[in-house]
Amino acid sequence: MALLELHQLEKAYDDSHVPAVRALTLHIARGEFVTLLGPSGCGKTTTLRMIAGFVKPTGGLIRLDGQVLANAANGACVPPEARGMGMVFQSYAVWPHMTVAANVAYPLKLRRTPRAEIDRRVDAMLELVGLGGFAKRFPSQLSGGQQQRVALARALIAEPRVLLLDEPLSNLDAQLREAMRGELIDLHRRTGVTIVYVTHDQAEALAMSDRVVIMQQGAALQIGTPAEVYHRPTQRFIAEFIGAANMLPCQVSGWSAGMAQIALPGVDAPIHAAHALDRTPDKPLLVVRPEQVRLHEAGAGWLDGTVLRRQFLGEAHEVSIETAHGVLRAKAGAIDAPPRGAYVGITWETGWLVAG
Template sequence: MPELAVKNLKKQFGDNTVLHDNTFTIEDGEFFTLLGPSGCGKSTTLNCIAGLERPTGGSITVDGTTFVDQEKGVFLQPEERNLGMVFQSYALWPHMTIAKNLALPLNIRKVDKAQQKTLIHDALDKVGLADLSGRYPHQLSGGQQQRVALARALVYSPTMLLLDEPLSNLDAKLREQARAWLKRLQTDLGITTVYVTHDQDEALALSDRIAVMSGGHMMQVADPHSIYERPATPEVAAFVGRCNFFQGKVEQSSGNVHTVRLEANGEAVHVDADLDVAPGQGVTVAIRPERLEVVPAGSEVAGTNRLDTEVLTSSYVGSHYEYDVRLGHQVVQVESQRPGLSGRVQLVFEPAGALLYAEKVELSAEERDLLTVS
């Protein structure tokens, strides 16, 4: 049976519905990430699991124990759920030593003092801080404080670990290191983990599965490779990684290969997609910047789709070059290993390198400004 089963989870604050009947399961030992922008409902979902929020509807069950069932009036208090939680702020008591911070949840559970010393040492040893138990939080770096918060969540052997953006206060380099360390620790412990983040790279690197959320809905739940390579909706494609979107109309289809006439420049492209679309239907073609090859005009480079464009800007970012190019009235983002391109160029891509959606993407005013040129 699944470690955690959430069914028809709903949460309202007054007239505002922030979670819409979401259903998902998390397997024993899985690293499961709730990913999405601010206000999408990911932290509210985590808080419902933790017992910090009471759902408006639905049920939550862990290992056969019902935490919440609104229909039956069941609601276990947070302290009865035996879950470990790490908050974004770490929530360490500044006037207590590290050892005393870890002793707090053990005191609540009435663990005797002799056993406390062993449990505290073991928890700090897991996070590599056993020799710092006598220090105070202000004497530690941000990364060390984050580890202490994690040790405190682990000290009483919880059945599950809940992490609410625990790395967001760290600088970029330290965050990268902490991410790798956290994944190793979770794998070694084999503890089921529910992780909340808005950072797509973090989600892809850490997770066994990801739930991409938007507006209180779960748009797609899948492994990282599927989320990135086969996003279920344009919204998922736009949020996870960068993506260029082109409006167009289907001209014809032959099996899974569809000919689409682009609105941006009037040219036709071929897209390989398992999608049922009809001639004349409006669709969205999506292509990630790294799936596009940019070459000087007239180059002898193989490729089914070739689009005439013009370089607007060029940037060197270390591992590759990034180009903004003009395609009709639209700006297209491209990643390339080719340096110094300018003027007229061509975009080349294979039909399988693009995604096709039987819907049109509605861009915000800010996105339209970024992706269109006069």
């Protein structure tokens, strides 16, 4: 059974015509790490704040472990402090006048936990987040990543039933953000806590989550594992939002449940694409990821093109190739990528078909 259930959840703020969140249904299992991913303004924070209890839904229902937390139908709404949630925000707001230990101890103090138990649990929690030697320091004496770990420790020490994280890494520089990603994955594994994570960073979502909810204008467009939303996007928006994608307008010449036969004008080759469609869309689009593109001698591929640009990425090159079907991006080797001006042949591994 799901630990946290959102059913047809909706929030329409008083002063706006379109709801910030609409018809959002999502079941989250105990111990799961689920990420809400979408562009700015798509309703991620609003959803998280409804789960936390700071925002009252205007439609639908939230249940935790079978117990109703909010029900728009009868106005029921359990206050935040009675929900057993932990929340960490983008601006991590650790108290500057308190030591690390005092910051982390705060939730237990509020609950009048005995002193000896507080000390024991704070020590254990600081070890868990890798801040063993930092108890007596003040936040100003810590790096951004360390401060963020204090905020996480403070949320975790109360043993929340669900941990809600709203872009907790966005204030950190790129390198630290990547390091913290790994630490969050480890922390999730060690504690087994259920996490709802909010980000607009697709790399973060793919790297950490058990499942990802792709949101656009308040609605969930696709819910799936990182591999599913990356390899089997259900819509053009998702294919373009996650990872890099070449989009080729095409025709479908043959059709079966799992595979479509693709016709590209001027191309005489048997091209196939996998899909999750139940009928031929009006404007079929073939999605080909840059890493699926294979480069050959000119004339030896399905189509030919001229290299417009070559960017060195360290572990590989990204090559942009001008073709009769638009500019295609390809990943090529760090050493053997064709130079600008080269005329090359192009094929790819099985593409993916979406509606345009």
